Amino acid sequence: MSKSQSKPQSFKGNKSYLPTKPCAVCGKDMAWRRSWAKNWDEVKYCSDACRKAAPKTGSK
Numbered sequence: 001m002s003k004s005q006s007k008p009q010s011f012k013g014n015k016s017y018l019p020t021k022p023c024a025v026c027g028k029d030m031a032w033r034r035s036w037a038k039n040w041d042e043v044k045y046c047s048d049a050c051r052k053a054a055p056k057t058g059s060k
């Protein structure tokens with residue numbers, strides 16, 4: 001007899017998970033913040049200090 005037990009391996013409902021990514025300047029992991037929800041892709045620096053320390057990438 002073989003039972004096919006397929007455990008669902010979805011991470012749905014795991015609300016404790018928050019995306020993180022390293023700061024472009026200091027490399028420190030930044031945890032996702034609610035205020036970044038709209039521009040998470042654009043967030044590169046963990047703080048204003050790092051933002052100012054970052055080299056400017058020319059004109060936008």
Ligand SMILES: [Zn+2]
Nearest residue numbers: 023026046050
């Ligand atoms: Zn930083």
